[in-house]
Amino acid sequence: MTSPVIKIDPALDLVLEREIDVPVELVWKAWTTPEHLREWFAPKPWAITDCSVDLRPGGVMNFVMRSPDGQEFPNTSCYLEITPFERLVMTDTLQAGYRPSANPFFTAVVEMARHGSGARYRAIAIHGDAATRQKHEEMGFHDGWGTVLTQMVDYIKAGHMQR
């Protein structure tokens, strides 16, 4: 399921891989629909207070994460590649319309592939240098992305989504 253009460098990148027992169609929908994203995309007790999706290359996902003590953190990520049920590539180095952003951090690749009745799932964080990778790891990449993936699977299994 790897895109040939994306080369993972263990010294620079972070990877989360897991087999999950929900179908790729619902994983895709969970990732690309604002009303679903806000239910699982922040590790509880953090929350998503606002979310919008303009699902096309150069369009953006905007979302606001709220900490348990009420601080709000707005985020923007520009979509680069959109391959339904397979791969989503987005980056916070760009804003809407490919405008360079003030605080570039990483490119995210979310890959999924049918596997039995469920899916193989992989999230890759691509960084520009080893220091940024380390910072992201220390911020809790594996815990954070692992927790929200579990939340997504639970949310799908709870039957909140129609295919």
Add this chain to the structure above:
Amino acid sequence: MTSPVIKIDPALDLVLEREIDVPVELVWKAWTTPEHLREWFAPKPWAITDCSVDLRPGGVMNFVMRSPDGQEFPNTSCYLEITPFERLVMTDTLQAGYRPSANPFFTAVVEMARHGSGARYRAIAIHGDAATRQKHEEMGFHDGWGTVLTQMVDYIKAGHMQR
């Protein structure tokens, strides 16, 4: 010929527009073929000493510009959108495989459209803030991009390219 996702902001962006009397097919080829790019893409007496093109989203154009006194300046720009004979979008905020770059500067949009026997041509430099736009303008955006466009048209008219 404007992409609906790209919003030009006069306070942040720079635009060069010109009608040229060469066909879009050859403009496209001049922009996407290393052996042609090296002949026109640096304003003489600057030169391109090395150039490679991996023409796919996430692929890059690598090139080295050499100053008249022999200093070499390597550049990498990642392709984002490739619409033959219409639009090329690339950014130096990303390297190969969408990896964030160390020195993000701008996103370039090159647009062309058939116009009589020639073409309308537009180059847009999209910046993250007004200071970067100003820096790019002071570096000579209009002269530089205008000069190389003239060089490209002259190169095409000289018959160096086959359609």
